[in-house]
Amino acid sequence: MEFLTIDQEKCNKDGLCVMACPTKVIQMETSKSMPEPTEDFKEYCLECGHCAAVCPTGALSLDWLKNEQCPPYRRELAVAEPQVEQLLRSRRSIRNYNSKPVEREKLAKLLEIACCAPSAKNNQPWNWIVVGDPAETRRMAGMVIEWMRTCIEQNPEQAELRGFPRVVATWDAGEERICRGAPHIIVVHGEKDSGFGAEDCATALSYIELFAPAIGLGTCWGGYFTSAVNFYPPLFGALGLHAHHKAFGAVMVGYPKFKYQRLPVRRSPRVRYL
Numbered sequence: 624m625e626f627l628t629i630d631q632e633k634c635n636k637d638g639l640c641v642m643a644c645p646t647k648v649i650q651m652e653t654s655k656s657m658p659e660p661t662e663d664f665k666e667y668c669l670e671c672g673h674c675a676a677v678c679p680t681g682a683l684s685l686d687w688l689k690n691e692q693c694p695p696y697r698r699e700l701a702v703a704e705p706q707v708e709q710l711l712r713s714r715r716s717i718r719n720y721n722s723k724p725v726e727r728e729k730l731a732k733l734l735e736i737a738c739c740a741p742s743a744k745n746n747q748p749w750n751w752i753v754v755g756d757p758a759e760t761r762r763m764a765g766m767v768i769e770w771m772r773t774c775i776e777q778n779p780e781q782a783e784l785r786g787f788p789r790v791v792a793t794w795d796a797g798e799e800r801i802c803r804g805a806p807h808i809i810v811v812h813g814e815k816d817s818g819f820g821a822e823d824c825a826t827a828l829s830y831i832e833l834f835a836p837a838i839g840l841g842t843c844w845g846g847y848f849t850s851a852v853n854f855y856p857p858l859f860g861a862l863g864l865h866a867h868h869k870a871f872g873a874v875m876v877g878y879p880k881f882k883y884q885r886l887p888v889r890r891s892p893r894v895r896y897l
């Protein structure tokens with residue numbers, strides 16, 4: 624099987640696939656020849672699919688991406704600036720959830736969308752753990768509290784700076800501020816020393832956050848949870864992470880208890896235009 628196949632009848636030789644390829648592993652000898660892979664195609668192709676996506680005639684397919692697996696961009700579904708702006712401005716961290724668990728298909732959809740995020744060299748370094756059982760989410764929140772208690776004991780100053788005593792006190796008073804009563808938590812993890820693992824995984828989580836309201840869900844980053852996964856071996860073990868992995872982030876997921884009605888403003892950008 625060829626890495627790259629051109630349907631000679633469909634190809635209009637516009638050279639768009641050559642221009643769009645980020646690593647320049649597609650070439651056309653002359654403006655009249657068919658595009659073809661360079662010798663080092665296999666070595667340098669990022670599998671980003673730009674070549675197939677940019678082709679207006681659907682002439683190009685890759686060994687891993689057939690034309691029919693590549694749905695067309697539907698102009699009728701494009702959203703205009705006001706909708707996009709409202710979507711971005713209205714995203715909120717949700718900290719009050721219904722106890723109703725989220726359907727497995729919706730959780731899977733969140734991950735499918737997360738995997739559309741950009742990543743350095745299209746590495747897609749993310750791995751996912753979805754805590755599907757609300758009781759398990761709550762148990763793990765308790766493990767974060769155990770970790771906080773240990774930190775308070777071992778390094779009270781640092782723990783104070785991170786606000787742990789207050790979170791533990793509210794837990795003891797019956798309020799759960801780790802997963803905020805969300806039925807699920809999604810953890811993203813990858814190789815500890817992956818170059819841009821943190822950036823790639825954070826971006827993927829942002830895709831989840833932005834998409835979630837479209838299917839009725841709310842999310843909130845679990846910063847305490849993420850730290851505890853990486854610094855408290857019992858929680859690391861409970862999630863079944865490999866020793867060479869680390870958590871790059873976690874988000875709580877569930878059905879929000881209420882709707883927000885307004886869009887609070889942020890501080891203006893601190894910027895220097897050069």
Ligand SMILES: Cc1cc2nc3c(=O)[nH]c(=O)nc-3n(C[C@H](O)[C@H](O)[C@H](O)COP(=O)(O)O)c2cc1C
Nearest residue numbers: 714715716717718800801803843844845846847848
């Ligand atoms: C890396 C990161 C970690 C966070 N950790 C927590 C957390 O542990 N608990 C929590 O309630 N909110 C957490 N948040 C949510 C922030 O507090 C929230 O984004 C911020 O207050 C702004 O509110 P908004 O997201 O509703 O606009 C975190 C956000 C980020 C980006």
